[in-house]
Amino acid sequence: MATQNLFLLPGDGIGTEIMAEVQKLIDWLNANGKTDFATDTGLVGGCAYDKHGAAISEEDMAKALKADAVIFGAVGGPKWDNVPYEVRPEAGLLRLRKDLGLFANLRPAICYPALADASSLKRELVEGLDILIVRELTGGVYFGEPKEITDLGNGQKRAVDTQVYETYEIDRIARVAFDLAGTRSKKVHMADKKNVMKSGVLWSEVVASVAKDFPAIKYEHILADNAAMQLVRNPKQFDVMVTDNLFGDILSDAAAMLTGSLGMLPSASLGAPDAATGKRKALYEPVHGSAPDIAGKGIANPIAMIASFAMALRYSFNMIELADKLEAAIAGVLADGLRTGDIAQDGKKTVGTEEMGAAILAKL
Amino acid sequence: MATQNLFLLPGDGIGTEIMAEVQKLIDWLNANGKTDFATDTGLVGGCAYDKHGAAISEEDMAKALKADAVIFGAVGGPKWDNVPYEVRPEAGLLRLRKDLGLFANLRPAICYPALADASSLKRELVEGLDILIVRELTGGVYFGEPKEITDLGNGQKRAVDTQVYETYEIDRIARVAFDLAGTRSKKVHMADKKNVMKSGVLWSEVVASVAKDFPAIKYEHILADNAAMQLVRNPKQFDVMVTDNLFGDILSDAAAMLTGSLGMLPSASLGAPDAATGKRKALYEPVHGSAPDIAGKGIANPIAMIASFAMALRYSFNMIELADKLEAAIAGVLADGLRTGDIAQDGKKTVGTEEMGAAILAKL
Ligand SMILES: CC(C)[C@H](C(=O)O)[C@@H](O)C(=O)O
Numbered sequence: 098m099a100t101q102n103l104f105l106l107p108g109d110g111i112g113t114e115i116m117a118e119v120q121k122l123i124d125w126l127n128a129n130g131k132t133d134f135a136t137d138t139g140l141v142g143g144c145a146y147d148k149h150g151a152a153i154s155e156e157d158m159a160k161a162l163k164a165d166a167v168i169f170g171a172v173g174g175p176k177w178d179n180v181p182y183e184v185r186p187e188a189g190l191l192r193l194r195k196d197l198g199l200f201a202n203l204r205p206a207i208c209y210p211a212l213a214d215a216s217s218l219k220r221e222l223v224e225g226l227d228i229l230i231v232r233e234l235t236g237g238v239y240f241g242e243p244k245e246i247t248d249l250g251n252g253q254k255r256a257v258d259t260q261v262y263e264t265y266e267i268d269r270i271a272r273v274a275f276d277l278a279g280t281r282s283k284k285v286h287m288a289d290k291k292n293v294m295k296s297g298v299l300w301s302e303v304v305a306s307v308a309k310d311f312p313a314i315k316y317e318h319i320l321a322d323n324a325a326m327q328l329v330r331n332p333k334q335f336d337v338m339v340t341d342n343l344f345g346d347i348l349s350d351a352a353a354m355l356t357g358s359l360g361m362l363p364s365a366s367l368g369a370p371d372a373a374t375g376k377r378k379a380l381y382e383p384v385h386g387s388a389p390d391i392a393g394k395g396i397a398n399p400i401a402m403i404a405s406f407a408m409a410l411r412y413s414f415n416m417i418e419l420a421d422k423l424e425a426a427i428a429g430v431l432a433d434g435l436r437t438g439d440i441a442q443d444g445k446k447t448v449g450t451e452e453m454g455a456a457i458l459a460k461l
Numbered sequence: 462m463a464t465q466n467l468f469l470l471p472g473d474g475i476g477t478e479i480m481a482e483v484q485k486l487i488d489w490l491n492a493n494g495k496t497d498f499a500t501d502t503g504l505v506g507g508c509a510y511d512k513h514g515a516a517i518s519e520e521d522m523a524k525a526l527k528a529d530a531v532i533f534g535a536v537g538g539p540k541w542d543n544v545p546y547e548v549r550p551e552a553g554l555l556r557l558r559k560d561l562g563l564f565a566n567l568r569p570a571i572c573y574p575a576l577a578d579a580s581s582l583k584r585e586l587v588e589g590l591d592i593l594i595v596r597e598l599t600g601g602v603y604f605g606e607p608k609e610i611t612d613l614g615n616g617q618k619r620a621v622d623t624q625v626y627e628t629y630e631i632d633r634i635a636r637v638a639f640d641l642a643g644t645r646s647k648k649v650h651m652a653d654k655k656n657v658m659k660s661g662v663l664w665s666e667v668v669a670s671v672a673k674d675f676p677a678i679k680y681e682h683i684l685a686d687n688a689a690m691q692l693v694r695n696p697k698q699f700d701v702m703v704t705d706n707l708f709g710d711i712l713s714d715a716a717a718m719l720t721g722s723l724g725m726l727p728s729a730s731l732g733a734p735d736a737a738t739g740k741r742k743a744l745y746e747p748v749h750g751s752a753p754d755i756a757g758k759g760i761a762n763p764i765a766m767i768a769s770f771a772m773a774l775r776y777s778f779n780m781i782e783l784a785d786k787l788e789a790a791i792a793g794v795l796a797d798g799l800r801t802g803d804i805a806q807d808g809k810k811t812v813g814t815e816e817m818g819a820a821i822l823a824k825l
């Protein structure tokens with residue numbers, strides 16, 4: 098078994114605590130000969146700013162670029178609310194996405210059966226919910242130029258952001274979505290605002306043309322505002338939804354919250370396959386944030402972080418069986434009645450971060 | 462009583478049917494000496510394109526500019542899916558908003574008590590819900606330039622949309638939100654993506670400074686993705702939410718759908734007070750669309766359209782008492798158990814568009 102390099106970036110807030118549970122898992126897997134991971138740990142976000150004056154240091158960027166996969170916690174917190182824009186915590190994450198070319202962000206919104214009642218939606222609307230949002234992650238308004246604030250004098254300023262997409266960027270993310278739909282319920286929705294945005298017009302054109310290459314997949318266009326409505330009204334009508342960076346940010350968060358399982362949801366961000374090796378650069382991170390309010394208390398839910406590691410096993414290392422087992426272990430401890438504070442339930446046992454991590458490891 | 466001019470633009474799909482119920486109301490109010498409205502009717506959207514080759518004719522634009530208020534139905538339908546971008550149905554609505562300077566879009570998301578069970582959310586989360594989304598309507602990515610698609614050759618195109626905001630545009634919409642919050646629960650949230658967008662940075666700066674002029678109002682910033690989540694998780698935490706054109710489009714639709722009362726929700730779009738007369742230009746329209754699938758069947762729900770007319774009475778003509786009565790009449794027929802097909806309920810009577818309109822008029 099060749100050694101695989103994992104670069105861990107716990108980040109801020111609860112990041113360190115939940116990453117510690119992943120580290121324990123890795124140690125156990127290595128010790129039992131299931132894997133041969135070499136791990137290194139870096140700083141990103143507010144903690145990197147405190148140490149290096151940047152949201153990620155050049156040294157850590159170089160390590161991320163060399164790693165077989167990056168495992169990312171969460172960044173940000175009130176402490177860094179007023180640092181300069183260029184070095185704010187999020188800038189570290191955005192640079193990783195951009196410099197690693199992680200254009201495909203997979204955000205599963207699934208409803209863990211044990212948690213269906215935690216959803217704000219009626220049980221029958223979310224039970225069995227399984228949506229995959231495929232979000233474009235290196236283009237659009239997140240990175241387009243100009244992106245600036247100009248002082249016009251007289252107390253007036255002018256702020257500009259630019260949404261830019263080229264055909265190839267839309268084409269490649271659409272293909273990821275259709276490929277994945279082929280392994281699922283064979284349905285793709287694409288959400289844009291083609292009725293007001295030229296980028297939407299191009300998205301519609303390109304995705305409709307990609308759809309022709311996948312005759313077995315049902316394809317439907319949906320306006321982004323209607324998508325937000327339909328997610329609330331009847332989320333189970335969706336299988337795979339592909340969309341741009343900004344709509345993906347909002348729609349995937351809404352979808353995640355619908356499930357009632359927000360603290361449980363992982364995500365994967367993948368690059369293009371390397372021409373020589375076929376390997377994709379990849380970063381795995383929980384959908385939730387750094388939760389500064391509960392950081393350091395040992396009560397954060399480590400499941401989304403562990404599930405993100407399971408996605409790494411699946412997508413970066415092709416360890417399908419191990420990923421399946423790890424995901425089953427998560428579902429298992431939930432079925433056994435263990436809960437962290439965020440998903441506490443009457444009649445279930447509330448445990449801390451370490452206890453939850455240990456229970457999943459034991460189950461495995 | 463001075464004659465007031467209403468310009469009616471029913472538009473496409475169910476627009477004509479639901480506007481007919483408003484016309485009956487106006488006729489009755491005039492006949493009974495409660496109002497002195499003069500009405501004129503024009504074309505907008507697909508029907509205007511069919512007749513004039515434009516989404517609204519210059520003649521109708523001139524009438525809209527002269528009217529005391531525009532009452533707007535809905536535009537669009539599959540018939541016009543492939544007309545040129547510049548003359549698509551939505552272009553008529555966007556031109557009205559821009560040329561009339563209707564920068565303040567008020568979208569109440571209220572849950573009619575009789576309909577709380579129609580929400581996909583659990584009853585206790587939406588019962589009594591009353592959010593007002595204040596959406597900026599004449600700026601941002603809807604109108605910023607450049608907005609274009611360039612052919613790069615080699616089968617590649619490049620699409621660009623531009624999000625632009627100047628200080629004064631943010632300042633004036635923020636003041637509308639804080640003023641309105643003063644008449645409600647005294648809480649304003651502002652949603653942006655200041656962690657990735659420079660326009661968000663400017664919004665945050667300007668709205669925080671406006672907030673200082675309203676010490677009695679509680680002000681909180683929220684990221685737009687988190688706003689989408691929180692709307693789903695616990696919508697009742699919100700009172701007034703002010704946001705930009707694009708986020709407002711998506712968040713207001715999500716909020717509307719949460720209530721279970723989508724077919725019931727009106728909106729008002731207001732301009733700046735005229736320097737001489739103090740009057741604001743205004744357009745009133747239902748939140749729902751043209752519903753081409755049920756058009757012409759006489760089954761559309763006219764309530765959102767009638768409630769939009771009630772908003773016109775309130776905001777354009779200061780007929781507060783009459784507006785209150787009309788809104789009470791709507792709540793009354795619902796309490797009596799009348800429903801249109803979209804909100805049909807076991808044990809309640811399902812009626813058509815005309816019957817619903819007549820019942821509201823009778824109640825009045
Ligand atoms: C932290 C922030 C920059 C980021 C985004 O907007 O993409 C986050 O919201 C996400 O969805 O991963």
Ligand SMILES: CC(C)[C@H](C(=O)O)[C@@H](O)C(=O)O
Nearest residue numbers: 292293322551552554555710
């Ligand atoms: C019809 C369309 C252009 C419009 C918009 O995007 O503003 C609609 O969705 C709305 O919310 O009023």
